Amino acid sequence: MKGMSKTPLRKTPIASLLAATLFSGLMLSSTLATAADAPGKLLSEQAGLPWPAVIAHRGASFDAPEETIPAYTLARELGADYLEMDIQRTKDGVLIAFHDDTLERTTNVAAVFPKRAADPISTFTLAELKQLDAGSWFNKAYPDRARSSYTGLQILTLDEVIDIAEGGSNKPGLYIETKVPAQFPGIEADLKKALDKRDWLTSRPAAGAGHVNVASMPGRVVLQTFEKPSLELLQQEMPQVPKVLLLWIGKGSIEPKSDVAYKDSGFKDKASYYGAQEVKSETEFAAWMDWAKAHGAIGTGPSAKLTHGGDQSYMDLVKPWMNKMAHDKGLVVHPYTVDDDVDFKKISEDGVDGFFTNRTSQLLTFYGRPAKESMEEILKRYGY
Numbered sequence: 188m189k190g191m192s193k194t195p196l197r198k199t200p201i202a203s204l205l206a207a208t209l210f211s212g213l214m215l216s217s218t219l220a221t222a223a224d225a226p227g228k229l230l231s232e233q234a235g236l237p238w239p240a241v242i243a244h245r246g247a248s249f250d251a252p253e254e255t256i257p258a259y260t261l262a263r264e265l266g267a268d269y270l271e272m273d274i275q276r277t278k279d280g281v282l283i284a285f286h287d288d289t290l291e292r293t294t295n296v297a298a299v300f301p302k303r304a305a306d307p308i309s310t311f312t313l314a315e316l317k318q319l320d321a322g323s324w325f326n327k328a329y330p331d332r333a334r335s336s337y338t339g340l341q342i343l344t345l346d347e348v349i350d351i352a353e354g355g356s357n358k359p360g361l362y363i364e365t366k367v368p369a370q371f372p373g374i375e376a377d378l379k380k381a382l383d384k385r386d387w388l389t390s391r392p393a394a395g396a397g398h399v400n401v402a403s404m405p406g407r408v409v410l411q412t413f414e415k416p417s418l419e420l421l422q423q424e425m426p427q428v429p430k431v432l433l434l435w436i437g438k439g440s441i442e443p444k445s446d447v448a449y450k451d452s453g454f455k456d457k458a459s460y461y462g463a464q465e466v467k468s469e470t471e472f473a474a475w476m477d478w479a480k481a482h483g484a485i486g487t488g489p490s491a492k493l494t495h496g497g498d499q500s501y502m503d504l505v506k507p508w509m510n511k512m513a514h515d516k517g518l519v520v521h522p523y524t525v526d527d528d529v530d531f532k533k534i535s536e537d538g539v540d541g542f543f544t545n546r547t548s549q550l551l552t553f554y555g556r557p558a559k560e561s562m563e564e565i566l567k568r569y570g571y
């Protein structure tokens with residue numbers, strides 16, 4: 188679950204864009220026609236969540252460096268329902284938004300703290316983390332999406348992400364993952380304190396007409412985790428907040444049918460290996476649904492196998508029978524991390540209730556509610 192999609196950015200002529208928007212609208216109409224009474228829609232409403240949900244995975248992270256100001260600002264301005272973030276804790280106890288276990292992939296830690304490059308986040312103070320450049324890596328990795336203004340972007344605190352969520356006319360929610368929670372004992376209680384301090388657990392401010400209004404819903408915050416012990420602690424700390432158990436096949440997660448390791452499997456890439464993984468049995472899958480439900484989850488976040496592969500293509504845990512089972516057990520389904528129309532369509536038809544996506548704009552268009560402004564316009568308006 189590390190690394191970013193390498194799907195190239197396509198330059199689309201206006202006519203094609205209009206045709207695609209119309210086509211997506213038609214596709215959506217047909218999807219909605221069959222899904223008007225979709226069980227997941229009803230379940231989402233009962234849990235106080237938007238349906239179908241557009242969850243901006245690490246912000247609009249296809250177009251800006253993940254979990255930085257432009258990524259979250261872009262997601263908010265485009266119209267995402269949720270800003271997704273991974274929470275970790277600094278040495279001096281501050282909650283920050285950061286995905287990887289170490290700083291190497293997305294910062295210049297090797298240049299600033301050469302002896303500590305592979306050290307965990309928990310060994311750095313916030314002041315140290317704020318010295319790092321969390322934007323330049325993106326320009327190197329994706330030159331076709333690079334912007335000089337991304338150079339020198341900082342790692343953000345939870346408070347700074349909340350500022351962004353609150354800071355525009357659109358009022359998105361936050362979809363917060365406790366990342367490697369075993370490394371951060373007590374992080375669930377810290378998260379509760381931090382959200383409480385910003386009044387995010389009780390207040391539900393309404394947005395103006397025509398704007399994203401998830402902040403006014405009971406699902407203003409959704410808590411997510413891969414780890415059962417963390418889900419139990421989140422439920423203990425914040426029983427009233429909707430929670431989602433993230434699903435994976437492998438050690439500590441759902442048992443596989445075959446436990447051949449990648450290195451022994453003969454597959455040439457991880458996406459193919461993951462894509463071939465199957466759950467041990469329907470009973471095993473059902474046990475995870477039942478456990479999630481019994482421990483306070485209102486939904487699951489399954490992995491998805493992507494048509495074009497890539498480093499975010501994982502196990503297919505969104506087969507129709509799986510989605511039906513989740514719904515039958517009263518759980519909504521939000522798969523991660525899906526970026527292409529072909530997968531939005533296929534997986535929607537298989538019965539899910541939204542997506543984690545790096546491409547907020549594309550998913551909004553697929554759902555028939557395209558952004559009112561282009562990404563270029565938004566980025567320029569905010570000085571990027």
Ligand code: G3P
Binds near residue numbers: 188286411488523
């Ligand atoms: O939180 C859902 C999805 O983000 C899980 O994958 O590794 O990107 O956090 P990851």
Ligand code: CA
Binds near residue numbers: 271272273364
């Ligand atoms: Ca995440």
